[in-house]
Amino acid sequence: MDFSVIVPAFNEERRIAACLESIRAQRTRHSYEVIVSDSNSTDRTASIAASYADKLADRTASIAASYADKLVVCRERGTARARNEGARLACGDILAFIDSDTVIMPDYLDTVYETFRDKRTLAVSCAFKFTNRRPKLLAAEYATNAYYILRSLCGAATLPGFNVCIRRGAFERVGGFRLCHLEDLDMSIKLRQIGKTVYLSRRLAVTSSRRLEQDGIAGTLKYYMDLFEASQNRRLGFHVIKLKRSQYNDYVHRE
Template sequence: MASDIHEADGPVDVSVVVPARNEADYLRGTLASLAGLDTDYEYEVLVVDGDSSDATPAIAREYGATVLEGPGTSIAAGRNYGARRASGDWLAFVDADTRVRADYLTELLGYAEATGLAAASSRCRIAGPRRAKIMEATINYVFPRLERPILPGFNLLVHRSAFEDAGGFPDVPNEDTAFSRRLGRRYPTGYCPEVLVESSGRRIEAQGLTGTLVHYLRLDRERLRASRARRGGA
């Protein structure tokens, strides 16, 4: 029997937005993990259904999540739609194949507040073949060291005001990378060093994160070279 997701007793601290289209095979695990959160923060869970033809909406209701009929055009559109309907001061974006650990909100939001960040992600575990483990290492040890850290859309906490100021997720390929770079130009962002989520590696290659990483590493390397050249010429 499914455990109902926690219902906030008062003002909502965090709105967890889960975009989902035909995710019946994965969504139960995600929602069960959200129902099992151990936190003093008040939170709500919004599942944005992208015109699913399977049991996705029924499963979301089974777990007590709020189901929103989203546009179904892209994951960026789904996330943005959920954000518009959310009531929390903070927005947590989690994909339908991502499971959070019981201390997810306590650790990630606590870290963001303690360090003055407008947005944060955390280290993760990614299930799958060797390529997925390479991507896991990249997210955990390379993304945080970029001048503007890339915050993966499957594990992203951001203050509502910063999210709105940055214009939400752009409807482009690698929307989370584009959003991270735009947000990082205006606000401090970073990574909690704890492993707080576990996710499927099924979309890593399709999302093109590796190619995007190479592109931004090249840009950051050129930035560092230019900075050293300026110091050397001073």
């Protein structure tokens, strides 16, 4: 199988259906499976995912060999743990991690696959759009994509976890996602130390802007700066703005 698309989820009943529909809508000749790794949600997330798997089986019976949809429930919460558990069940040569509040464009898998034709490439992320199109968020979207593209051109790609595709062999070599804050950044660092990583400039993912909407640009920037210092055990040496203490122990970063 070419791809295993792994969707970590926790209490995403309002968003996961759109995510799964975007995966099902892929226009591709490549085989893929979908694995939803639910972090013991307390809402309807798991039941929606199970319903999706049933519908997919009904509608694709003629090409069932291309799909092997799975739902796994992790009793302990955490995005890294959910991604790792999904990967444990995966059959694909490429592990595509798509967050449950993210949708991908119909040519996402084909575009990623073309990049992996370069055997040196170990991992790929695609540029993104935010769901909310307010001017401030558009500016943040543009600046973030530009920063990631520049880093990729310089050979030091940062791969945002809401859409990241990794060769299975490379994923296993580095031991999967570390159970830490900013596990996607930690994975980026480990992968680029052993091979080529790429951030594509094509905007093939649309992801939630809710953290920016909740905390603002300065608050979000500080949140991630603090998390970087905590996960990498190093100081950045500056702070853009001193706000209230960041709250690390939400579900996303719980170890």
